Amino acid sequence: MGASSLRIGSHRHSEALIASKLAPTGVPLTSHSLDPTYAAGYRNGIYELMNNPLLENTALPAFDQITPEHVLPAVDFCLARYKQRVDDLIANVGENPSWDTLMAPLETEEAALERAWGPVTHLHSVADSDSLRGVYQQALDKITEFSSELGQHRGLFEALKKLHESAQFATLRTDQQAVIEHELRDFALSGVALEEPARTRFREISREMAQVETAFEQALMDATEAFVRPLSEEELAGIPESERAQLAQAAADHDLPGHALTLQFPVYNAVMTYANDRALRLEAYTAFGTRASEQGPQAGQFDNGPRIEQIMALRHEAAQLLGFANPALLSLTSKMASSPDRVLGFLRDIVARAKPAAARELADLAAFAQSECGISDLQPWDVPYVSEKLRVSRYQLSDEELKPYFPLPRVLDGLFGLTHALFGVRVVERSGVSVWHEDVRYYELVDQQEQIVAAFYLDAYTRAKKRGGAWMDVCRTRFAHAGGIELPVAYLTCNFAPPVGGKPALLNHDDVTTMFHEFGHGLHHMLTEVEARGVSGISGVEWDAVELPSQFMENFCWTREGLNRIAAHFETGDLMPDDLYHRLLATRHFHAGLFLVRQLEFGLFDFRLHLEFEPSRGARVLELLEEIRDEVTVLRPPSWQRFPMSFGHVFAGGYAAGYYSYLWAEVLSADAYAAFE
Numbered sequence: 001m002g003a004s005s006l007r008i009g010s011h012r013h014s015e016a017l018i019a020s021k022l023a024p025t026g027v028p029l030t031s032h033s034l035d036p037t038y039a040a041g042y043r044n045g046i047y048e049l050m051n052n053p054l055l056e057n058t059a060l061p062a063f064d065q066i067t068p069e070h071v072l073p074a075v076d077f078c079l080a081r082y083k084q085r086v087d088d089l090i091a092n093v094g095e096n097p098s099w100d101t102l103m104a105p106l107e108t109e110e111a112a113l114e115r116a117w118g119p120v121t122h123l124h125s126v127a128d129s130d131s132l133r134g135v136y137q138q139a140l141d142k143i144t145e146f147s148s149e150l151g152q153h154r155g156l157f158e159a160l161k162k163l164h165e166s167a168q169f170a171t172l173r174t175d176q177q178a179v180i181e182h183e184l185r186d187f188a189l190s191g192v193a194l195e196e197p198a199r200t201r202f203r204e205i206s207r208e209m210a211q212v213e214t215a216f217e218q219a220l221m222d223a224t225e226a227f228v229r230p231l232s233e234e235e236l237a238g239i240p241e242s243e244r245a246q247l248a249q250a251a252a253d254h255d256l257p258g259h260a261l262t263l264q265f266p267v268y269n270a271v272m273t274y275a276n277d278r279a280l281r282l283e284a285y286t287a288f289g290t291r292a293s294e295q296g297p298q299a300g301q302f303d304n305g306p307r308i309e310q311i312m313a314l315r316h317e318a319a320q321l322l323g324f325a326n327p328a329l330l331s332l333t334s335k336m337a338s339s340p341d342r343v344l345g346f347l348r349d350i351v352a353r354a355k356p357a358a359a360r361e362l363a364d365l366a367a368f369a370q371s372e373c374g375i376s377d378l379q380p381w382d383v384p385y386v387s388e389k390l391r392v393s394r395y396q397l398s399d400e401e402l403k404p405y406f407p408l409p410r411v412l413d414g415l416f417g418l419t420h421a422l423f424g425v426r427v428v429e430r431s432g433v434s435v436w437h438e439d440v441r442y443y444e445l446v447d448q449q450e451q452i453v454a455a456f457y458l459d460a461y462t463r464a465k466k467r468g469g470a471w472m473d474v475c476r477t478r479f480a481h482a483g484g485i486e487l488p489v490a491y492l493t494c495n496f497a498p499p500v501g502g503k504p505a506l507l508n509h510d511d512v513t514t515m516f517h518e519f520g521h522g523l524h525h526m527l528t529e530v531e532a533r534g535v536s537g538i539s540g541v542e543w544d545a546v547e548l549p550s551q552f553m554e555n556f557c558w559t560r561e562g563l564n565r566i567a568a569h570f571e572t573g574d575l576m577p578d579d580l581y582h583r584l585l586a587t588r589h590f591h592a593g594l595f596l597v598r599q600l601e602f603g604l605f606d607f608r609l610h611l612e613f614e615p616s617r618g619a620r621v622l623e624l625l626e627e628i629r630d631e632v633t634v635l636r637p638p639s640w641q642r643f644p645m646s647f648g649h650v651f652a653g654g655y656a657a658g659y660y661s662y663l664w665a666e667v668l669s670a671d672a673y674a675a676f677e
Contacts, residue, residue: 355597544660
C-alpha cells in the first residue's frame with residue numbers, strides 16, 4: 001500500500017489487526033478466531049516466534065506479557081513476511097488484478113504488521129521506559145524504511161493502476177473504490193514517480209523525520225517529568241482541599257513529604273487556578289511555558305528548538321521533491337480546504353469577529369483583577385486565577401461546587417447510557433483482559449441483536465511515564481477478510497486527576513467535555529460499518545473533518561437531559577439542581593473570545609509556519625509567532641515564553657498545517673448537532 005496508508009508511527013492513528021468474527025454477548029472478544037490466511041503465514045519454518053506475545057494469535061494485545069525484548073523480533077518477522085507477500089503478488093497477479101487477488105492480501109498484510117506494532121506505539125505513549133525507547137526507535141527506523149520503499153514500489157503501483165483502469169473497478173463497492181483511489185494518491189505522495197537520486201533522498205527524509213519527531217515528543221515528556229518543586233504550607237493558600245490532595249499525591253509520587261508542584265496538567269492547573277501566591281503562579285507558568293526549550297528552569301536540557309528547525313527543513317524538502325512549493329500545499333491534498341487562501345481566510349474571518357470580543361473580556365478581567373484581587377498589571381499567569389474568581393463572583397459558580405456532581409463513574413454511566421439512546425449500542429465492562437496499568441478498564445459495545453460490534457480500553461488518569469493530553473488511538477480496525485469481520489477496538493486515553501482520599505475521581509466540567517470529545521472519536525472509529533480497511537472508521541477521513549464527531553458529542557455536556565445522565569452528587573446521588581445547571585449554562589460562553597484568539601494563534605502559527613518556510617531563513621519560529629501575536633493576541637505572553645517547543649500536535653502528532661481543523665470541524669459539528677436539537 002502507499003506509504004501514508006500504513007499510518008506507521010502516528011500516535012492517533014496507529015492500527016493493528018486481529019481477525020475475528022462477530023460473537024454473541026458473553027463471549028469475550030479474546031475468544032475470537034484468527035484469520036486462517038494469517039495463521040498459515042506462521043508455518044514457514046519460523047514457528048518458534050509464536051512465543052512472542054506480539055505475534056501470538058490472541059484477539060487482543062497481551063500487555064502483561066509484552067517486554068522490549070519482543071519488539072524487534074516481531075517487527076523483523078512481520079516486515080519479512082510483508083515483503084515476501086508483495087513479491088509474490090507482483091509475480092502472480094498478471095494483467096487482470098482484482099480486489100481479491102491484490103487488495104485483500106495487502107490489507108491483511110498491513111493489518112498484520114500493525115497488529116504487532118500498534119501495542120508498541122501505544123505503550124511508548126502510556127507506559128514509557130528507557131529500554132522501550134531504545135527498541136522503539138530501532139523498530140520505527142525499520143518500519144519507516146519499509147514504508148518508504150513500499151510507497152515507491154512501481155510494480156505495486158502499476159498493478160494498482162491496472163485495477164483502477166479495469167472494467168472490474170466499476171463493479172467494486174464504493175468503499176473499495178475509495179481505498180484504491182486513496183492508494184493511488186498516496187503512491188504519488190510517497191514519491192513513486194521520483195527518479196534517483198530524489199527517490200533515495202525522499203526515503204532518507206522519511207526516516208529522519210520519524211526519528212526527530214519521536215525525539216521531540218520524548219524531550220517534551222522528559223521535560224514534563226523532570227520538574228518537581230516542594231510546596232510550603234503558606235504557598236498552598238487558596239488551593240481547595242480536593243486540589244491539595246492532588247498536590248500531596250504528586251509529592252508522594254516523587255517520594256517527597258507534604259505537597260509538590262509538577263508539570264502534570266491536573267497539578268499545574270490546580271496551582272494556576274487557585275494559588276493566592278502570585279510568585280508561585282509565575283514560577284509554575286514559567287516552568288510550563290518554557291518546557292523543552294532554551295529558557296526557564298531546565299534551560300537547554302531538553303531543547304526542542306533545533307528539532308523544530310530539522311523537522312521544518314525536512315518537511316519542506318520532502319514537499320519540494322514531490323512538486324509542491326511548501327508543506328502546507330502538500331498537506332491540503334488530503335483535506336477539505338481547497339487552498340491556503342481558504343484556510344487563512346477562514347481563520348482571519350474568525351479573528352475579525354473574535355478579537356474585539358476578547359479585548360472586551362480582557363478589559364473586564366483586568367478591571368476585576370484590580371478591584372477585587374489587588375492586581376493592577378494583569379499578566380498571563382494571573383488569568384486562570386482571576387478568571388476563576390470572576391466566574392465565582394459573576395455566576396456564583398466554581399469548579400469546587402461542580403466537581404462533586406461529576407464523579408467519573410457517574411459520568412461514564414451517563415455517557416454510556418446516552419450512547420445507547422443515540423446509537424442503539426450498550427457499553428459493557430469486561431474483566432480478565434490484559435492491560436498495561438491497573439487503572440485501565442476494558443469495555444465492549446453490544447448491539448440490539450446482542451452481538452459484540454466493537455470494544456475499547458479506557459486509561460483515564462495522569463501518571464508518570466505517560467504522555468500528557470487526551471487522545472483516541474486505534475488498537476484494531478474493522479475490515480472484512482477471509483476469516484470474517486475484524487472488530488474495531490480503540491484506546492481512549494485521558495489525564496484526569498486520579499481518585500484520592502477514598503473518593504472517586506471528581507472531574508471539572510472541562511474534564512467532562514474532554515471525556516465526551518475523545519469518546520466521540522472512539523464512536524467514529526467503533527461504529528463504522530465499512531468493510532474496506534483503508535477507509536474504515538477514522539481511516540481515510542479528511543483531517544479537517546476528523547474532529548467533527550468529537551466536537552459533536554461535546555454538545556451533550558451542556559443540555560439538561562445530558563447532565564441528568566452524567567451529573568449526580570458522589571455522596572448523595574442527587575441530580576444537579578436547576579439553579580446550579582442554569583449557572584453552569586450561563587458560563588458556556590464565558591471568555592469564549594479569549595479562548596478563540598488562543599486557538600487562532602495556534603492555527604495561524606502552524607499553517608503559516610508550513611506555508612512560508614524558506615530554507616535560507618530557517619523556521620523563524622519566534623519571529624513568526626510575534627507577527628501572529630501582533631495580528632491576534634490581546635494579552636501578549638512574555639518574550640521568554642516558548643509554547644512552540646511543546647506544541648506536540650504539530651511537531652509530533654500529525655497536525656502539521658492542520659491545527660486549524662479544530663475550528664473548521666467545529667463549524668461542521670454545529671451543523672450536525674442542529675439536527676438533534
